[in-house]
Amino acid sequence: MINLGIIGTNWITHSFVEAAHATGKYTLVAVYSRKEETAKEFASKYTDKKITTYTDLDALAQDTNVSTVYIASPNILHYEQAKHMLSASKNVIVEKPACSTVSELDTLFKLAQEKNAILVEAFRHIQEPNFKLLKQKITDLGPIYGASLNYAQYSSRYEKVLAGETPNIFNLEMGGGALVDLGVYCVAAAIDLFGAPQDAHYWPVKIATGADGAGRLILAYPTFTVHLCHSKIYNSEAPSEIYGERGTLVVPTITDIDAVTLWDPKTKQKKGVDGVRKPETLNLLDEAKVFARFIEEGEREEVSRLERNSREVLAVLEKVRRDNGLLFPGGI
Incomplete structure (x- = not known):
């Protein structure tokens, strides 16, 4: 135990x-x-x-x-x-x-x-079976042309900002902002799916607290780009998609994925991808199981892979924050 x-x-x-x-x-x-x-x-x-x-x-x-x-x-x-x-x-x-x-x-x-x-x-979402299925099916697309990953969810705490307050999640002094709260899910997904980008650019929507309430990122890879959209000040139901020569993989959300579909350019129709599993009611269950296995059995190779992912995700976050003056205490 x-x-x-x-x-x-x-x-x-x-x-x-x-x-x-x-x-x-x-x-x-x-x-x-x-x-x-x-x-x-x-x-x-x-x-x-x-x-x-x-x-x-x-x-x-x-x-x-x-x-x-x-x-x-x-x-x-x-x-x-x-x-x-x-x-x-x-x-x-x-x-x-x-x-x-x-x-x-x-x-x-x-x-x-x-x-x-x-x-x-x-990063709970990259441990979910349907995310792993999405990653597995990328190889079926042939050459990748690009991707669009979205996570925009209105936060009730934005009401406090509109009332003149500064809740932690929108406070740079507490390491807050939409990029590090929700955008990080999109960045982590992109890096787990495609690896570290060659470059990253961010267009934040700054709010009254000085933090970013929303924003758009572009991650540049050698032959394609990945567009990321995230927000805590508006809501979006836009799906996330991966575009390839042999079709488009579509998921309704980048976390808690309940369906993976493939749009076939030959038939011009969508079909469900085999193996899709209903998301867990306890949406942290999959990561809790994986982490228990790490602790009990070691699995140093997988731990090292996740360590590399964490470093590459943070490198993107740190760069684009600095580029846009979204600095935390001490100017970091």
């Missing part, structure tokens, strides 16, 4: 814990929050577990009963908190984006290696 500690007590943490428990591989044993009442409230949801609550990161790091820590705090805190836990030889699962810069990420991966610990970034 993987004894799990968590940092960050929002809805996604509950989602991960619920999925982790459903695998039968994890048990929640520790909860950290800056406020004791918040930690206790979170722990109270799991009355069948014996859970220790902490308001001190050192105390959590020193808890020998905790083998793995899931981090889902505000983005700007990920690096220091992950570094703290890795230094204590704990495995770390950190929500995306894991860090603000490639330099920070390299420090964490080096530390994980030194401590013989597993560090993975929680």
